[in-house]
Amino acid sequence: MANLSLSSFNPSLSNFSTVKSKFGALEFIGNYNDDLVAIQENKFSLIPVEKNVLEYTTGSADVAVSTNVLSQARYASGDYGTSGNPEAVLIQDNSVYFVDKSRNAVLLLSSNQVVPISEKNMSSFFESFFSVSAQKYVSGYDPRDNVYYLTRLTSDGNNQSTVGYDSDRGVWQSRYSFTPDIYSNQNNMLYSAKYQDTTTDLIFWKH
Numbered sequence: 001m002a003n004l005s006l007s008s009f010n011p012s013l014s015n016f017s018t019v020k021s022k023f024g025a026l027e028f029i030g031n032y033n034d035d036l037v038a039i040q041e042n043k044f045s046l047i048p049v050e051k052n053v054l055e056y057t058t059g060s061a062d063v064a065v066s067t068n069v070l071s072q073a074r075y076a077s078g079d080y081g082t083s084g085n086p087e088a089v090l091i092q093d094n095s096v097y098f099v100d101k102s103r104n105a106v107l108l109l110s111s112n113q114v115v116p117i118s119e120k121n122m123s124s125f126f127e128s129f130f131s132v133s134a135q136k137y138v139s140g141y142d143p144r145d146n147v148y149y150l151t152r153l154t155s156d157g158n159n160q161s162t163v164g165y166d167s168d169r170g171v172w173q174s175r176y177s178f179t180p181d182i183y184s185n186q187n188n189m190l191y192s193a194k195y196q197d198t199t200t201d202l203i204f205w206k207h
Helices: 123-131
Strands: 026-032 035-040 043-055 061-070 090-092 095-100 105-110 113-116 136-142 147-153 161-166 171-176 182-186 189-195 202-206
Touching (some): 026 090, 026 095, 090 136, 095 136, 123 161, 136 182, 136 189
Antiparallel strands (some): 090 095, 095 105, 105 113, 136 147, 147 161, 161 171, 189 202
């Protein structure tokens, strides 16, 4: 059989990147400033776009322009990921919120640090919160008062729950009676919606 020697394939020159498979499936990719947010089942990372991050032994780092479309992923400390719930990821301004139910944790990326905000005097509450079998978790953000909302939804509609985190004060401030199926914020206003008997039937709330 003849070999074609007039072309070659070099993966390092292609416009794709890989993440470490040992951290599980890649469940979420999103835009965060000039990077891509990549969240696997058990790990969080940022992938620079058209730039390299040069790290020094002193702990400092510089950013340099790169011809690579996607550069090497920078992994956050701690084995936190989406653990099967990518629908709960919320990117708002310079923050990324996500849920890791396998570790009873709610996480916040801020200033390039992933912090388990569920540990802020709420560890026992979230152990109970995540012990309930949930269909999914959804989240929203009210830009007027900077409150992050997390809602647990169940398949039978029972034991659903919503809690709110005040990002300015860094505290969990309350539980709420509303349990929407989806959130959105537009024109500096928070909206939520509840599905009815069919997917075409919706009830909208303006908060």
